[in-house]
Amino acid sequence: MATRLVMSSRRRTVEVRRSLVEALPFWVRLPVWCGVGGYRLVKAAVQHPRTTAVTATLGTAGVLGGRWALAGVVLAPVAAAVVWRIAWPASFKQRVTPRLLRWQRRWIRYGRRWNGWMMRCRLGVSDRGGDVVVIPQIRRVEVTPAADRLLIDVPAGLTVDAIRQRSAELANAARALDCRVRSTGSPGLAWVEFQRKDVLVATIPALPIPRAAEGEDLVPLDLAAVPVGTREDGTPWTLPVLGRHVLVAGRSRAGKGSVLWSVLRYLAPAIRCGLVKVSGIDPKGGMELSIGRPLFTRYEADQLDAMVALLEAEADHMDCVASELAGNVRKFTPSMEHPLHLVVVDELATLTAYAPMEIRRRAENALGRLLTKGAAVGWAVLGLVQEPSKDIIPMRGLFTYRLALCLDTPSQVDMVLGDGMRDLGALADQISLSTPGMGYALSEFEKEPFRVRAAYVADDEIRAMAGEYAPITTDSNDIEDIPAAPMAGNGDEGQADKTEPADARPVEPVEVVELEECPPADVTPVVPDSLLAKLRNLPAAGGSDGTEAA
Known part of the structure; x- marks a missing residue:
């Protein structure tokens, strides 16, 4: 009996059971598969509008303008980013770098490995038959100078404390210095924080004394x-x-x-x-x-x-x-x-x-x-x-x-x-x-x-x-x-006791x-x-x- 791995959703936990469709003939199952695939494609497009917009732009440029138009659409943002990085490095670091890091950590570093980590750390929830396993799903990734913070959806059957007890295993899986699991205060959500480096090891110099800005009093x-x-x-x-x-x-x-x-x-x-x-x-x-x-x-x-x-x-x-x-x-x-x-x-x-x-x-x-x-x-x-x-x-x-x-x-x-x-x-x-x-x-x-x-x-x-x-x-x-x-x-x-004047206000x-x-x-x-x-x-x-x- 095969075990299916299912991601959890914020609003509801989607449980996929072994359907009777598998017992039907191929010519009956084919339309069902096409319908399910189309539904998942539309759902992914709605859930990730930025990715959908980029894909649609590239596809339109390639179909209508040919390969040169497609190359121009791809290279133009890259060239603009390079110029921005050289000419205004501070602005680029403040506005662009965090977005690039969040995207890289969300889809490349954690997105590809998250399912395996959850299964190996035994953070999945099985249904009655044992053929479906529901695991937490990444909702958002935030990048700080020293850590990555993942907002995850906690499915029914798991608790924040249960995930916290596996923090050592998660830290080892992510090859992080430490892993902290925190409650968000909202039901069904939790923060998983992977510490990449320890910024507190080095001595912090004295902070500057506040002063007025130039031209201000x-x-x-x-x-x-x-x-x-x-x-x-x-x-x-x-x-x-x-x-x-x-x-x-x-x-x-x-x-x-x-x-x-x-x-x-x-x-x-x-x-x-x-x-x-x-x-x-x-x-x-x-x-x-x-x-x-x-x-x-x-x-x-x-x-x-x-x-x-x-x-x-x-x-x-x-x-x-x-x-x-x-x-x-x-x-x-x-x-x-x-x-x-x-x-x-x-x-x-x-x-x-x-x-x-x-x-x-x-x-x-x-x-x-x-x-x-x-x-x-x-x-x-x-x-x-x-x-x-x-x-x-x-x-x-x-x-x-x-x-x-x-x-x-x-x-x-x-x-x-x-x-x-x-x-x-x-x-x-x-x-x-x-x-x-x-x-x-x-x-x-x-x-x-x-x-x-x-x-x-x-x-x-x-x-x-x-x-x-x-x-x-x-x-x-x-x-x-x-x-x-x-x-x-x-x-x-x-020193004598002082009294309030009659006209005190x-x-x-x-x-x-x-x-x-x-x-x-x-x-x-x-x-x-x-x-x-x-x-x-x-x-x-x-x-x-x-x-x-x-």
Whole structure:
């Protein structure tokens, strides 16, 4: 009994059974075969309109114009492509190369071998009689700098998990470095990703600091998608800061500093102009954050009590801003009056696990307040830790974006990213310390982890960035409305509670997408006229008439 191989369709699975036609005489079967062949030909022409159009054009040219016309039709596009490639290589690479690669991978590399791979990897579904085998069908192919992504149709009887269990066999069949199977969120469809090369092995240099385009005065920034490094498919890796809390876990020397300084490098223009304020806590005595000390509005690195006081002051300030914005602003947008506050805590376990009980209790309370309410009113927490267990970070579930760098055990992967994430391909325990900054990320918008690597920012680059983009001190952006006790170690002793003026009015937030570019610190210490005009239009701070020079 012969076994028939059948491709699956997106809308329905076509099952071909052994027909009674085979038992009929030849003169009866011939018209049936012609009818079936004609139907398949028409169906293929409709499903592949571009191929049909090319074939029809060549056929028409050959029939009506002869072989010379056919040669002209074939050679004209080739000559045009060669000229385009030589004269405008960048445009050719952007518009033509991806289409050619997709066509080549779809019909030559994978199309000819896909059926055999499915049968050898036992990814076919048999009917009751066993004479029909239905296999997944390729719907679309996407080509990235490092991988090929195939959108496949999962037939009835198969699941995405069943295909994922055969990922090692598929990778060997395609002679790829790795194979990842991901769900698309739509029933009956899945992505099969073959990794051709590993773009994360080489160290990624520091990303450039955003600057205004030539002839422009505005620096475009997107605080919801901060470029940090590269994903495993070669595309940029962005990390959200606005409205999110980020947890980075990894062994010592795993590259947590690469993530931190890459974030601050992108935010540097906003830090200098006061649109973003960064508070730093470095329990290692300043070994990590002190090199960029000028970038931090508040900074503690010595006493545990002072570090906790800083967290409590940030939480109190957050409560004050929340009371002010309640009923006036539905969605927080950073402005000069209410900037985005980024609280960086290095070695988080020092405050939550290894400190005296009273310090731990206060730290957990302050962090809990910031993590539960801060995202809505402009506070973001960036926590870095080596040991990700629940005893070390009791509030780890409140971090909405998590990153697992090189870890010690497989169980720690699930501790950071969530249960079952290692089974979905997050092999953070297998990452070598020779590739610092490499890890697996998980965001609230993606159900499955993805491999990334943060850019490396050298010490000299950090010093130069801190010297050029230190925050500008002005009356408008240097006043903090903190009604709580003064912070230790920051010169705020004796600061009295502030009260709202009688004529206080809601503050209209300023769009953060475009930001006035500030001059380098070594050029002039004053604020640009355009930014000073903005500051003057803001409500007066501390009884000032709003006309004082910076």
